[in-house]
Amino acid sequence: MPEPAPIEIRGLCKSYGELVAVDDVDLTVEAGDVFGYLGPNGAGKTTSLRMMLGLIGPSAGTVRLFGRDPQASVRALEGVAGFVEAPSFYPYLSGRTNLDLFAALDGGGAKERIGEALEIVGLSHRAKDRVGTYSHGMRQRLGIAAALLRAPRLLLLDEPATGLDPGGMRDMRDLIRDLSGQGMTVLLSSHLLTEVEELCNRVAIVREGRVAYQGSLAELRRQAGSGYLLRTTDDERARQIAEAQAGIGEVKMGAESGLTFSAESESAVGALSLALAESGALALELSPRHATLEDLFFRLTEGEDAEAAARPDRALEGAA
Amino acid sequence: MNPGVLTVYRWELRKLRSQKRTYLGLGAAALVPIIFVVALATRGGGPNDVAFGRYVHDTGLAIPLVLLLFGSVWMFPLITALVAGDIVASEDRNDTLKSILTRSVERHQIFAGKILATFTYAVLAIAVTGAVSLTAGILASGFNSIVSLSGTRISATEGLGLVGASLLVYLIPIVAIACIGLLFSTLFRNSAAAIVGTLMFSLLVQLIGILPGFEGLGPYLLSTQFNAWQGLLRSPIDWAPIVRALWVCALYGFPALIAAGLIFLRRDVAGD
Numbered sequence: 001m002p003e004p005a006p007i008e009i010r011g012l013c014k015s016y017g018e019l020v021a022v023d024d025v026d027l028t029v030e031a032g033d034v035f036g037y038l039g040p041n042g043a044g045k046t047t048s049l050r051m052m053l054g055l056i057g058p059s060a061g062t063v064r065l066f067g068r069d070p071q072a073s074v075r076a077l078e079g080v081a082g083f084v085e086a087p088s089f090y091p092y093l094s095g096r097t098n099l100d101l102f103a104a105l106d107g108g109g110a111k112e113r114i115g116e117a118l119e120i121v122g123l124s125h126r127a128k129d130r131v132g133t134y135s136h137g138m139r140q141r142l143g144i145a146a147a148l149l150r151a152p153r154l155l156l157l158d159e160p161a162t163g164l165d166p167g168g169m170r171d172m173r174d175l176i177r178d179l180s181g182q183g184m185t186v187l188l189s190s191h192l193l194t195e196v197e198e199l200c201n202r203v204a205i206v207r208e209g210r211v212a213y214q215g216s217l218a219e220l221r222r223q224a225g226s227g228y229l230l231r232t233t234d235d236e237r238a239r240q241i242a243e244a245q246a247g248i249g250e251v252k253m254g255a256e257s258g259l260t261f262s263a264e265s266e267s268a269v270g271a272l273s274l275a276l277a278e279s280g281a282l283a284l285e286l287s288p289r290h291a292t293l294e295d296l297f298f299r300l301t302e303g304e305d306a307e308a309a310a311r312p313d314r315a316l317e318g319a320a
Numbered sequence: 321m322n323p324g325v326l327t328v329y330r331w332e333l334r335k336l337r338s339q340k341r342t343y344l345g346l347g348a349a350a351l352v353p354i355i356f357v358v359a360l361a362t363r364g365g366g367p368n369d370v371a372f373g374r375y376v377h378d379t380g381l382a383i384p385l386v387l388l389l390f391g392s393v394w395m396f397p398l399i400t401a402l403v404a405g406d407i408v409a410s411e412d413r414n415d416t417l418k419s420i421l422t423r424s425v426e427r428h429q430i431f432a433g434k435i436l437a438t439f440t441y442a443v444l445a446i447a448v449t450g451a452v453s454l455t456a457g458i459l460a461s462g463f464n465s466i467v468s469l470s471g472t473r474i475s476a477t478e479g480l481g482l483v484g485a486s487l488l489v490y491l492i493p494i495v496a497i498a499c500i501g502l503l504f505s506t507l508f509r510n511s512a513a514a515i516v517g518t519l520m521f522s523l524l525v526q527l528i529g530i531l532p533g534f535e536g537l538g539p540y541l542l543s544t545q546f547n548a549w550q551g552l553l554r555s556p557i558d559w560a561p562i563v564r565a566l567w568v569c570a571l572y573g574f575p576a577l578i579a580a581g582l583i584f585l586r587r588d589v590a591g592d
């Protein structure tokens with residue numbers, strides 16, 4: 001029998017009175033994924049993570065980590081580690097003593113892993129200092145070390161690069177990449193799109209508590225469509241021709257000049273090019289235009305697609 | 321072996337050892353008896369209007385007993401509240417609940433460890449006061465026999481045992497105060513509010529005790545139970561106030577502890 005998915009969430013809801021923080025979220029994170037959990041501030045990412053870790057109870061729905069219910073017992077968190085919002089420690093204890101404490105609460109071989117975890121995050125030299133004297137970046141790294149004590153198979157990280165300087169962000173990305181390379185499944189909540197684009201193979205984009213998209217980054221880009229940018233000597237004429245051309249769609253005038261369109265195939269683009277030349281609207285620029293994750297993110301969280309995503313019957317295809 | 325209540329308890333004690341408020345409380349528990357004895361030695365006289373007050377220059381055994389009387393007004397409730405009111409709320413202040421609740425111990429084990437650590441601190445505070453006041457008292461007034469509340473003379477050795485037993489009986493209302501402090505700490509999630517709330521509760525109960533028209537409530541007030549130890553200093557020993565202290569304090573302490581536990585077990589750790 002195959003092992004259950006590291007994360008399987010069905011119909012998850014969390015309400016605070018009238019406010020719906022998480023709204024009917026379904027999510028599946030498969031083993032080996034580096035899964036980006038994306039959304040603007042207040043979209044319900046952290047609330048979802050807290051429910052995954054059993055810190056808050058859902059109003060409805062279920063969370064299963066490797067098939068176990070974190071609401072029932074902390075035993076469900078076996079092989080699971082991470083942090084929500086900034087990792088937190090006892091500021092009057094040293095970094096090492098904080099890890100000693102967590103290792104004691106973890107049991108097993110956690111205590112033996114302290115030295116190695118400190119080495120991995122590069123904090124061995126400051127381990128004896130009180131955490132109250134640590135910088136934000138050092139606390140983030142200590143948070144990772146605290147997570148590694150549990151020898152996790154699933155790592156839940158909430159905005160791990162927030163507040164880090166560029167060097168710290170690079171180090172954090174390298175660390176996550178290394179951990180993923182060792183076979184760890186990672187769920188990375190973030191609003192840093194470049195970070196997600198660089199690290200993740202699958203993403204979920206949430207907006208106002210709902211999942212607007214869930215799937216692979218490649219699929220998301222495919223769905224968003226590879227468009228084309230066209231500038232001609234007569235853009236208005238070019239628009240009329242493009243709209244009439246078979247295989248060409250979504251023709252839109254650019255804000256200042258040129259127009260964008262989508263094409264069913266490259267041959268349709270070739271045919272359009274020929275038609276433009278014949279009409280006298282000579283092409284000055286015709287280039288493929290790939291949507292970045294940022295484009296897609298804003299489309300799903302702010303644009304027309306977001307409105308569609310907010311209505312369950314019209315959510316983007318591919319949203320699981 | 322899986323971690324459990326004892327692991328949490330050990331680490332709660334470790335955390336207490338690293339916090340200033342612990343030493344503030346224990347320091348007060350040690351310092352007040354010394355100040356009291358120095359004041360008695362330098363100024364003469366004594367608190368003749370309280371039980372055993374007239375014997376403070378005759379025997380050091382009277383010193384801890386007088387301090388138990390004075391300390392019940394605010395000192396011991398405050399010292400107890402310093403830790404009881406903080407032990408859960410400090411986790412909220414440091415936002416560390418999410419860190420410890422996602423390890424391998426259950427919430428009820430975390431809470432049980434905190435209860436044990438709170439009680440340990442309360443016991444330690446009373447023990448420190450007892451030890452320091454006895455030592456200072458004996459140095460200042462000697463290790464002599466003491467006259468019981470019934471007027472019979474008790475040997476110094478027997479008196480020492482009774483002082484020890486009195487400290488133990490004094491722990492009964494202290495533990496009830498600790499339970500109330502734990503409730504406020506869990507409920508308010510704010511150390512200052514919980515500490516002040518616990519002290520205010522203690523003072524309010526004392527106020528009710530002296531208000532005209534409420535005399536009938538006296539035996540059932542928490543403040544009255546701070547005098548239960550006096551039953552030990554009668555001949556023969558009067559167990560009635562001690563037995564009453566046990567169930568009255570249980571009536572205050574258990575509901576508070578159960579309420580605190582339910583809140584702790586069911587609350588959302590949402591970081592707000």
